[in-house]
Each structure stands twice: as C-alpha cells, then as structure tokens.
Amino acid sequence: MIAECLVAEFRIDGDDCPLARATDAVPVAVDANAPQLRADGNVLLHFSAPADDRLPEALDDDDAIRYLHVTRGDDTYTFRCLSKHSCVVHELVDAGFLVESMRYDDGGATMRGAVVGYDVLRGVMETAGGTVGIQLQRVYPLRADEESPIGRAWDLTPAQEAALRAAVEMGYFDLPRSITARDVADELGISKSAFLERLRRAQQSVFGALLE
Structure with missing residues (x-):
C-alpha cells in the first residue's frame, strides 16, 4: 500500500489545444473541468470564463471545435463543446495524474491535482516534458482534510x-x-x-x- 499521496500543481506551456490557443488570442482566464476523452478520440469540454464576446468568437473560428454552446450570464460565460484535438492532460492522466482543476491563460495552463507517490510524480513530469514545456510550481503531501x-x-x-x-x-x-x-x-x-x-x-x- 502507498502511504503518501501528493498534491501537485503544474504550469504547462506549448500545448496546442483549443483553450490554449483561445487564451493566447483573448486576454481572459478560462477555468475548465477535466476534459472527457471519448472512445473516438474526440474530447468533451466544459469550462467558464469572464464575459467577453471575443472568446466564443475565437473558439467558433477554431477548426478543432465543434458543437459549441455558450450560456451567457452577466459576468460569466459557460461553454460546452466537442474538440477534435486531444490535449496533453490526457497523457498526464495516463501517467497517473488525478486532475482536480485547470486554468488556461496567456496560451498556457495551470493544472492542479494529485499523484500517488513520488515515482508517479516523476513519471508525470517525464511524460509532459516529452511534448510540452512544464514547470512544477508546488508539491506537498495530501492532508487528511485536503479533499473538501x-x-x-x-x-x-x-x-x-x-x-x-x-x-x-x-x-x-x-x-x-x-x-x-x-x-x-x-x-x-x-x-x-x-x-x-x-x-x-x-x-x-x-x-x-x-x-x-
């Protein structure tokens, strides 16, 4: 049994996924749920951002985005869509990264989640480092009260x-x-x-x- 679970936070740049491209073009921060990879290789995305009509326009112009739906609130837009482009987070999940939160801004992403032990953490870092730029920003043991x-x-x-x-x-x-x-x-x-x-x-x- 592995006794230690770690909370890790990464900053990833160079992932050519639609949300990274969109936040590179539009100066907003996008908070995303973990993407759901379908059996056909397409990805279901659910995310939100401050109200800015330039973001849905940028996403709608992206050939990788299909079936874009936008729920418009006074301060926040919520998006649901299908993406034909799988992002690096799927490779991190395959390596053992349990995604809890994702934020895209300035063409990159900050991802927070958990890994079971330092060996898995090294594997996740090596997996990401082979395809994109990755920086480990924080890592610490998961406390008993961490999962609220x-x-x-x-x-x-x-x-x-x-x-x-x-x-x-x-x-x-x-x-x-x-x-x-x-x-x-x-x-x-x-x-x-x-x-x-x-x-x-x-x-x-x-x-x-x-x-x-």
Missing part, C-alpha cells in the same frame, strides 16, 4: 472554495455587512478584484446546482 466535501459537492476549485469560506467566516454575508471585500481579499492575500471574481464563480456554481 464542499468543493466536491458544488464543483468548486480550491481557490473558489477558499474565497467562499473566508467570506462566510469573516461575516461578508452578514446583514448588516460587517466587513468589506477588501478585508476578505487582504486576509486571503489576493487583490479585491481576484476575490470578487472567485466569489462570483463560487456562487454561480452553488446557485446553478441548486436551481438546476
């Missing part, structure tokens, strides 16, 4: 869950409100705009699941 049932239940990224937890615990949703968005952002060590974006995305996931 809240995040799993409501499809939140770790950053979104942290923002939502901090907002609740600090009284951001109290009536009357006792603290400001700047107070919560300072506690998290991020900018006010980054906190509000994460909070809106977390609320969208939770409310969307409740109202669906």
Whole structure:
C-alpha cells in the first residue's frame, strides 16, 4: 500500500489545444473541468470564463471545435463543446495524474491535482516534458482534510472554495455587512478584484446546482 499521496500543481506551456490557443488570442482566464476523452478520440469540454464576446468568437473560428454552446450570464460565460484535438492532460492522466482543476491563460495552463507517490510524480513530469514545456510550481503531501466535501459537492476549485469560506467566516454575508471585500481579499492575500471574481464563480456554481 502507498502511504503518501501528493498534491501537485503544474504550469504547462506549448500545448496546442483549443483553450490554449483561445487564451493566447483573448486576454481572459478560462477555468475548465477535466476534459472527457471519448472512445473516438474526440474530447468533451466544459469550462467558464469572464464575459467577453471575443472568446466564443475565437473558439467558433477554431477548426478543432465543434458543437459549441455558450450560456451567457452577466459576468460569466459557460461553454460546452466537442474538440477534435486531444490535449496533453490526457497523457498526464495516463501517467497517473488525478486532475482536480485547470486554468488556461496567456496560451498556457495551470493544472492542479494529485499523484500517488513520488515515482508517479516523476513519471508525470517525464511524460509532459516529452511534448510540452512544464514547470512544477508546488508539491506537498495530501492532508487528511485536503479533499473538501464542499468543493466536491458544488464543483468548486480550491481557490473558489477558499474565497467562499473566508467570506462566510469573516461575516461578508452578514446583514448588516460587517466587513468589506477588501478585508476578505487582504486576509486571503489576493487583490479585491481576484476575490470578487472567485466569489462570483463560487456562487454561480452553488446557485446553478441548486436551481438546476
């Protein structure tokens, strides 16, 4: 039995997949679920990004994208589509990487997930390094409380869950409100705009699941 599970975060550049190409052309950050590889080699994608009409236009112009569907909200667009281009994440999964979150920006991707032991981690690094540029940004042992049932239940990224937890615990949703968005952002060590974006995305996931 392997006693140690590791949380790893990679930055990947050079993966010529549609989301990387789109964020290279349009200055937005795309939060994506793990892509689903079909038996025919095509990939099902589900992702979201700040509202910007240039992104769906860039994706629609990409020959690798088919059946693009966009749900437009006031602040966020949610996308579902099929891609004819498999990305490097499938090779990482084959090597033992358990994907938890993916963010595309500036033509690259930051991927966070788990690997079972350092031998698997080395295998994942070697697999990615053979095709794209990869940097290991963080790695640490998975704690007993790392896998939050809240995040799993409501499809939140770790950053979104942290923002939502901090907002609740600090009284951001109290009536009357006792603290400001700047107070919560300072506690998290991020900018006010980054906190509000994460909070809106977390609320969208939770409310969307409740109202669906």
